[in-house]
Amino acid sequence: MNNWIINNFWIKIVSLTLAVITWFYVNEELIKEKKMVKQLYKSSVISQIQNPPYNKKPVK
Amino acid sequence: MNDYLSLAKILIEIGILWFVYYGILLFARGTRGVYILRGVILITLIFIITRQLGFERINWIFTKIFALSILAFLIIFQQEIRRGLANIGQRRWSRFFLKESEIISEITTACFLLSKKKIGALIAIERETRLENYIESGIEIDAKVNSELLITIFMPNTPLHDGGIVVAGERIAASGCLFPLTQNPKVLTTLGTRHRAALGLSEETDAIVVVVSEETGGVSVAIGGRLTHDLDRESLERVLSNLYRPDKKNRK
Numbered sequence: 001m002n003n004w005i006i007n008n009f010w011i012k013i014v015s016l017t018l019a020v021i022t023w024f025y026v027n028e029e030l031i032k033e034k035k036m037v038k039q040l041y042k043s044s045v046i047s048q049i050q051n052p053p054y055n056k057k058p059v060k
Numbered sequence: 061m062n063d064y065l066s067l068a069k070i071l072i073e074i075g076i077l078w079f080v081y082y083g084i085l086l087f088a089r090g091t092r093g094v095y096i097l098r099g100v101i102l103i104t105l106i107f108i109i110t111r112q113l114g115f116e117r118i119n120w121i122f123t124k125i126f127a128l129s130i131l132a133f134l135i136i137f138q139q140e141i142r143r144g145l146a147n148i149g150q151r152r153w154s155r156f157f158l159k160e161s162e163i164i165s166e167i168t169t170a171c172f173l174l175s176k177k178k179i180g181a182l183i184a185i186e187r188e189t190r191l192e193n194y195i196e197s198g199i200e201i202d203a204k205v206n207s208e209l210l211i212t213i214f215m216p217n218t219p220l221h222d223g224g225i226v227v228a229g230e231r232i233a234a235s236g237c238l239f240p241l242t243q244n245p246k247v248l249t250t251l252g253t254r255h256r257a258a259l260g261l262s263e264e265t266d267a268i269v270v271v272v273s274e275e276t277g278g279v280s281v282a283i284g285g286r287l288t289h290d291l292d293r294e295s296l297e298r299v300l301s302n303l304y305r306p307d308k309k310n311r312k
Contacts, residue, residue, distance in 0.1 A: 008188070011085045012078075018101070019077035023070070025108050 086188055087144050096136060100129055163205045163230060164300040170210035171272050171279050172293050180274035181214045182224035182254050184239065185304060189265040191226050191233070198223055198237030205232055214272075224257065224269075240264055244285070251287075258282040268303050270296070 005012075088097045107122040134141070167183060174181045184191060199220060203209055205227055213220050213235045223236040242259035251259075258269040262282035269282040278290040281299055291299070 008082075008086065012082060015078050015081035015085055016074075018081045019074050021105070021108065022077050022081075023074050 096133070100133055103129055160304060161301065163227070164297055164304060166205045166207045167210065167227070167270065167300065168293055168297050170207035171270055171296065173207065173211055174214055174272045175277040175279050178274060178277040179211075179214055179216065179272065180254055181210070181270070181272035182239070182258060183210070183270045184224055184226045184237070184258075184261055185268040185270070185300070186226060186228040186233075187266045187268065187304070189267065191228060191237075191265060191267060194224075194237045194239060194261070195226050195228070195234040198226070198234035200234050201225075201232045202234075203232050205230060224261075239269075242285070255280065255282075255287060259285060259287055262286070268300065270300075 084097070088094045103122065103125055107119070107126050110119040110122055167185070171181060171183070184194065201213075209232065210225065212218070213225060213232075215221055220235045224239050225235045226233045226237050239257040240260040240263075241253065241256040242263055244259065244263070247256065247259060252273070252275070254271050254274070258271045258280070259282050261267055262269050263285040266284070271280045271282065271287075272278075273280070276290075279296055280287050280289045281291060281296065282288075283299075283303065288299075
């Protein structure tokens, strides 16, 4: 067990750092994406309420 | 309960990412590609930092470089990626029934018998970095490690005595293998080709390379680009048992 930790110690530490950075970065991007989708959904719902499609005149 | 579950999920996700990064770094370590990999990691980190800090223009530039570097990475490492993917399938994960002390003893015995007779020898012992490229440069043997065979291979005026032997797992994988010579300008000019090859291989991979000098009969070990001269039997056994143990692979 001890040998497993010591062996390639610095590569393990660097990989762990990269893994943590990647995780936080992707997590933040996912949160942003979700927020954006929510906002888009809200704005489309609001616009539909304000201008319901049945009020629109058919294009000739 | 829910909190524990999400924490476990986060830890598992980070664990998977760690495993992937560790595999890539281990694979790239010891090859010249590690410098390119360092560059890619640096660009990626700068890209992430500038994005977080909101430096839009710098981020735009790095986005373009990042996209290009991924393409360049795929082209430059085409062969390595192909080899790496093939290795994933080939790799034997079981590391049971290791006969490490037996193998170490056979190698040590052979080295000191060769040393006594002042017969040159070059033996590379594979650890985590695969020596497939070097094995391919020699003649495949695939035999159990034993001192008699090692001595026979290095006997002068025999077809296999030129070049080095690669020991992979519990087998002598190949002999007559060509190892890269060190390009380090600090290396003494008095060192012969065999020692230069040992240093070169140890710089490029994590292999343990044992050299027996033809001139002096001295036994040296090269690890990580460093050469330790004139080891006695006990020291060689100690070095091998300390370094060889964790990374042994059961190839056959």
